[in-house]
Amino acid sequence: MLPIAVDAMGGDNAPAEIVVGARLAVDEGTPVLLVGRSEEMGDTGDIPILEASEVIAMDAEPGSSVRRMKDSSLVRAAEAVRDGTASAMVSAGNTGATMASALLRMGRIKGVSRPAIATLLPAPGTTPTVLLDAGANSECSPDWLVQFGQMGAVFATDRLGIREPRVALLSIGEEPGKGNPLVKEAYEALEAVELAQGVFIGNVEGRDLLTDAVDVVVTDGFTGNVTLKTLEGSMKTLITALFASMSDRPEALEAADVLAPEFDALYRQFHPDTYGGAILLGVRGVCIISHGSTGATAMKNAIGIAAEMVEAEVVDHLTTAVGSAD
Amino acid sequence: MLPIAVDAMGGDNAPAEIVVGARLAVDEGTPVLLVGRSEEMGDTGDIPILEASEVIAMDAEPGSSVRRMKDSSLVRAAEAVRDGTASAMVSAGNTGATMASALLRMGRIKGVSRPAIATLLPAPGTTPTVLLDAGANSECSPDWLVQFGQMGAVFATDRLGIREPRVALLSIGEEPGKGNPLVKEAYEALEAVELAQGVFIGNVEGRDLLTDAVDVVVTDGFTGNVTLKTLEGSMKTLITALFASMSDRPEALEAADVLAPEFDALYRQFHPDTYGGAILLGVRGVCIISHGSTGATAMKNAIGIAAEMVEAEVVDHLTTAVGSAD
Numbered sequence: 001m002l003p004i005a006v007d008a009m010g011g012d013n014a015p016a017e018i019v020v021g022a023r024l025a026v027d028e029g030t031p032v033l034l035v036g037r038s039e040e041m042g043d044t045g046d047i048p049i050l051e052a053s054e055v056i057a058m059d060a061e062p063g064s065s066v067r068r069m070k071d072s073s074l075v076r077a078a079e080a081v082r083d084g085t086a087s088a089m090v091s092a093g094n095t096g097a098t099m100a101s102a103l104l105r106m107g108r109i110k111g112v113s114r115p116a117i118a119t120l121l122p123a124p125g126t127t128p129t130v131l132l133d134a135g136a137n138s139e140c141s142p143d144w145l146v147q148f149g150q151m152g153a154v155f156a157t158d159r160l161g162i163r164e165p166r167v168a169l170l171s172i173g174e175e176p177g178k179g180n181p182l183v184k185e186a187y188e189a190l191e192a193v194e195l196a197q198g199v200f201i202g203n204v205e206g207r208d209l210l211t212d213a214v215d216v217v218v219t220d221g222f223t224g225n226v227t228l229k230t231l232e233g234s235m236k237t238l239i240t241a242l243f244a245s246m247s248d249r250p251e252a253l254e255a256a257d258v259l260a261p262e263f264d265a266l267y268r269q270f271h272p273d274t275y276g277g278a279i280l281l282g283v284r285g286v287c288i289i290s291h292g293s294t295g296a297t298a299m300k301n302a303i304g305i306a307a308e309m310v311e312a313e314v315v316d317h318l319t320t321a322v323g324s325a326d
Numbered sequence: 327m328l329p330i331a332v333d334a335m336g337g338d339n340a341p342a343e344i345v346v347g348a349r350l351a352v353d354e355g356t357p358v359l360l361v362g363r364s365e366e367m368g369d370t371g372d373i374p375i376l377e378a379s380e381v382i383a384m385d386a387e388p389g390s391s392v393r394r395m396k397d398s399s400l401v402r403a404a405e406a407v408r409d410g411t412a413s414a415m416v417s418a419g420n421t422g423a424t425m426a427s428a429l430l431r432m433g434r435i436k437g438v439s440r441p442a443i444a445t446l447l448p449a450p451g452t453t454p455t456v457l458l459d460a461g462a463n464s465e466c467s468p469d470w471l472v473q474f475g476q477m478g479a480v481f482a483t484d485r486l487g488i489r490e491p492r493v494a495l496l497s498i499g500e501e502p503g504k505g506n507p508l509v510k511e512a513y514e515a516l517e518a519v520e521l522a523q524g525v526f527i528g529n530v531e532g533r534d535l536l537t538d539a540v541d542v543v544v545t546d547g548f549t550g551n552v553t554l555k556t557l558e559g560s561m562k563t564l565i566t567a568l569f570a571s572m573s574d575r576p577e578a579l580e581a582a583d584v585l586a587p588e589f590d591a592l593y594r595q596f597h598p599d600t601y602g603g604a605i606l607l608g609v610r611g612v613c614i615i616s617h618g619s620t621g622a623t624a625m626k627n628a629i630g631i632a633a634e635m636v637e638a639e640v641v642d643h644l645t646t647a648v649g650s651a652d
Contacts (some may be wrong), residue, residue, distance in 0.1 A: 033560055061346070064430070119544070123563075126564060126572075138505060139506050139507060170550060171548075172547075172548055172551040173459060180465050180548040181465060205552070205555045206552045206554070206558070207558055207559030207562070209556060209559060210559060210563040211377070211563065220506075222497075222549070223549055223552055225498040226497075226532045226551065227532065227556050229531045229532030230533070230535045230556050231556060232532070232533055233531075233532055233533030233536055233563060234535070234536055234560045236533070237450060238560075238564055238565075238592070238596060239494060239564075241592055241595065242588070244450070245588040245591060245592055246588050252584065254581075254584075255584035255585045256581070256585065259578055259581045261578075262572050262575075262578055264573040265571060266568055270564060325491055325640055
């Protein structure tokens, strides 16, 4: 396999933790190409490096940065995929700039109106739920949502092994007439179309996201991003409140100690790093977008997922599915 | 004080639990008027009853039901407030029909474009966060969002005692330019207006909802409802997963027993019933909308909140604030 291009300069813990994560991935057998300023990377072992002199800041304006900073690690990583020197790109840096780099350098899959960010939500006791769009397009048309459903189903199969993924629209009631105008129109469009993969099951509500009710949840990027951040925030708040509530009684603290393995497993299950990052679906290459707070282990996981998606040929499957839906 | 009109027939546990809740409220000194079919209510003690022969089903179409079923418990409860025989109404029944009854029978406060549902979200260690609109208007204009901010601030003061509530828009980034077109326009409008109460602090994200970052979070009813349901669902999933994870080891089960008081407090803090229900802001009367699953205790709390809001004169304060904002 061609190496995974890793943006060594992106993320709150770059480059140190990113490089450690890359080394862990290499140790597990995944080839990596580190992209960025080699003099800042520290000990990279035997990992090949693609030099890039510029770094797009976490809070920089995405579009103009990507256009202006042609020698940035993000742009160079995307070009490596385009040029066939890397098989995928991974970044924990500026999300908007990662999307823009992938879109401008790799280009869209033929027939795809807009790429979308797909993310995995934990559903205890069953496969995770795919949520898309998690933030690429803050305003969407009904047709785009139909494509998101199609792309999400392909991803659910390749990533999670779900053969016939159940695709639903995120709405405020299960009945067909419930929702805003976008959802109502998308509902009709999804009912009218035959998905190349997966089956449309109607609307679901926010409370269904972490359950077995659905495999792929489709929404616009504004609602999707608000939902994702709400989930992350609520999990953090609840877990923090749980630990805080135990510190008032010595017996409670002792009991909490006994329960450490259970708490730890729970924390890991609901932590955003668990699944290694989101994926940008609809561009001509695998592009993994990791959380800004990504540490070494999460980066290792993200690189592993990137390799897995390359081997699963998800881009080919998306091309076929979206092409056949036209 | 005039009695609180309680829809005895609304909710999954009506009328039995609703009547028990009403009796608990009366025992605590709040006068109640039970509305519905007296022959189905069981032992109502000394509580006065307003007979209403019809019941709007939980899944009935709201608008047409309210227009057609003039002798329904919901319509009669709203009329009691309009006619001055009750000071407020409370229902755990069909949310849409509760809104429609209040809107059609009590009418809107002068100057209010659209009433909005305000709900409280738990924020451990600090006052709860007011979220509105939680589902009354699935499509909104920027001007409505400005009014929601104004109404939410008045409610935050009267309900939570926050003197100068911090009002923010729910968006997908904190910077002014972040969000969908609705949020961007509402941002400019909120910056341009002087709120009669509260102060606009910009955008917040989903992860800020359960924290001390903000007091009043404004959004359209689609996003608000999705967010609320997502929160409810994630809390339930996490707590269920926590308990499930403990049942594998005997020592863990014992430790969980020791922690029962902490778990119980946490469960109560995050349970939707804790705050007794949402409030419909912008109609000429206090209208409390309780969860369909409301039991006796939650109904008692909801009736208490209704009385509190009547005594705080929230409707007068809303009238003044919205009037002065014109």
